[in-house]
Amino acid sequence: PxxxxxxxxxxxxxxxxxxxxxxxxxxxxxxxxxxxxxxxxRMNGSLSDIEKAIGGFILMxxxxxxxxxxxxxxxxxxxxxxxxxASLKTLGSWMKDTVFRLEFMxxxxxxxxxxxxxxxxFFFPQGFMTGTLQTFARKHxxxxxxxxxxxxxxxxxxxxxxxxxxxGVICDGMFLEKLxxxxxxxxxxxxxxxxxxxxxxxxxxxxxDVLLQRGILVHTEILSHVGIWPPSKTFHHSQERxxxxxxxxxKQE
Numbered sequence: 001p002x003x004x005x006x007x008x009x010x011x012x013x014x015x016x017x018x019x020x021x022x023x024x025x026x027x028x029x030x031x032x033x034x035x036x037x038x039x040x041x042r043m044n045g046s047l048s049d050i051e052k053a054i055g056g057f058i059l060m061x062x063x064x065x066x067x068x069x070x071x072x073x074x075x076x077x078x079x080x081x082x083x084x085x086a087s088l089k090t091l092g093s094w095m096k097d098t099v100f101r102l103e104f105m106x107x108x109x110x111x112x113x114x115x116x117x118x119x120x121x122f123f124f125p126q127g128f129m130t131g132t133l134q135t136f137a138r139k140h141x142x143x144x145x146x147x148x149x150x151x152x153x154x155x156x157x158x159x160x161x162x163x164x165x166x167x168g169v170i171c172d173g174m175f176l177e178k179l180x181x182x183x184x185x186x187x188x189x190x191x192x193x194x195x196x197x198x199x200x201x202x203x204x205x206x207x208x209d210v211l212l213q214r215g216i217l218v219h220t221e222i223l224s225h226v227g228i229w230p231p232s233k234t235f236h237h238s239q240e241r242x243x244x245x246x247x248x249x250x251k252q253e
Contacts, residue, residue, distance in 0.1 A: 001102035003040055004033040004109055012112035024134035028127055029108055035083075035123040036105060039098075042083050085123050115164040118173035132169050139167070 006014070014026050022030070050067055053060040060068075067077035074091045076084065085101070087094055101121040108114055122128050129149070137144040154160060160170060 001099060001106055003037050004102070004105055008106075008109055010110050010112050013109055024131040024138070025113060025128075028122075028131040029105070031127060032105055032123055033109070035085075036102060039080070039083050039085075040102075043080055046077065046079050115161065116170045116172055119171045120173045136167055 013029070014022055017023060046064070046067055049058060050064050052058045053064050054068075063079045067079050070077040071091065076087065076089070076091050076094045081087075084094075084098075087097065089097060100118075104114075104118060104121050117128070119125055119128075133144050133147050133149075136142075137147060154170065164170070
C-alpha cells in the first residue's frame with residue numbers, strides 16, 4: 001500500500017458539517033493518516049539509504065548498521081520502531097500487520113466510514129474511543145463527560161454487522177487467551193457473588209471447561225489455569241471455593 005493521501009478520499013469520508021468542522025471519527029482518520037505516512041516515509045527513505053550504503057555510495061551510519069543487523073535477524077529495525085505502533089512481533093509478522101493496518105485505513109479513506117473497526121489497527125486507540133464518544137455527544141447534544149461505554153457481544157449473524165449501529169461502533173480484533181466466547185449459558189451464580197466489585201470475567205477452574213462471565217456459567221474450551229481477567233483485589237479464596245461448589249452442583253444437575 002502507498003501513502004494515505006487526501007486526494008484519494010471518497011465523497012463521504014471528509015464531509016464538512018454545518019458547524020464547519022469534520023466529524024470526530026474523520027478527525028481520528030486524519031490523525032492516523034499522519035502517523036502511517038510518517039512510518040511509510042521512514043521505511044522508504046531508510047531502505048533507499050541502506051541500499052546505497054551497501055553499494056558504497058553513501059556512508060554506513062550507526063542507524064543504518066543497526067537496521068542491517070535487524071533485517072538479517074528478522075527484527076524490526078530500531079529506526080522504524082521510533083515512529084511505529086507498539087509491537088513485539090518479528091519483522092515478517094510486523095510487515096503483515098502493517099499491511100493489514102494500511103489496507104484498512106485505505107479502505108476507510110476511499111470508501112467512507114466502515115461498519116466494523118478492528119481496534120488494534122490504530123496507533124492511538126484511545127483517540128478512536130474518544131472520537132466515538134464525541135460523535136454521540138454532538139448528535140444528541142449531551143456533555144461528553146457524562147457518557148460511559150456499554151458493551152455487547154454480537155452473534156456472527158447479527159444484522160448490525162451488515163447495516164451498522166445507529167449509535168456507537170462495532171469493534172473486533174480483541175483476543176482472549178485460552179478461552180473462547182460461547183453463547184450457551186447455564187445456571188446463574190448466587191447474587192452475593194455477582195457484586196460490582198467482582199471482575200466481569202473470571203477463570204475459575206483448573207482444567208475445566210467453564211467460564212464465569214458477569215455471574216453466568218458459560219461453556220468454553222479448555223482452560224489451563226486459574227486466574228482473573230482483569231486482575232481484581234476483591235476476589236478471595238473463600239469466593240473461589242464457593243464458586244467451585246456452584247460449578248460442582250451445576251454439573252450434577
